[in-house]
Amino acid sequence: MTEHIQGAAAVDRQGLYEGVVEMRISNDAQTAELDTPEGTIKYLRFKRGIKGGDVPCYLHTDDVSVVGRNIRACFTLFERTHADQSKQVHLDLRPTEIEPTHRLFFLTEEDLRRCAAEWPRFATPQIKRGFVVIAPLDAKLAEPSVPLRTPETDAQLERLLKAGWAIKENRGASVLLSKPNGNGEKTMVHHRPKK
DSSP states (O other), X not given: OEEEEOSOSEEEEEEEEEEEEEEEOOTTOEEEEEEETTEEEEEXXXXXXXXXXXEEEEESOOOGGGTTSEEEEEEEEEEEEETTSOXXXXXXXXXXXXXXXXXXEEEEXXXXXXXXXXXXXXXXXXXXXXXXXXXXXXXXXXXXXXXXXXXOOOHHHHHHHHTTOEEEEEOSSEEEEEEEETTEEEEEEEEOOOO
């Protein structure tokens, strides 16, 4: 299916990073055309998913035989500014035979901790809440860390604290509580629930 796009919706476009990657062209890539003062540009359009949205990718070819395959491409990561001042990042790709120089990762903010601090990262503006990370060719993401298990809540202890008791001493499996009374202080031991 070919889509014909008239005019450009962007009022400004700034290049952020360039390199060469090996990348799989999505099975749902579509052919499209864009009329420019220099002539008609034919390309394949597809998206890379990211939390809250996606990153548009434009491969400058009308060769549909590359759909679903890995190809080498020179890339430029651009940031577009639209008339309403909203911003969007996108990738322009041009097929090449040059050896790849980088890897691209499309990550959520939470996944950034799996990257080396020196890898360039570019936020996907607006609601997308993600990042395009440009890594060295041999880079690998660190294994995701396992979140620490939060202790089970102790509903009985919470009720006692709301009733005016205070923790005097935390003994792990039990808690010594105290509460002022007319003659000084009364105490009690609360045993935490067993897991």
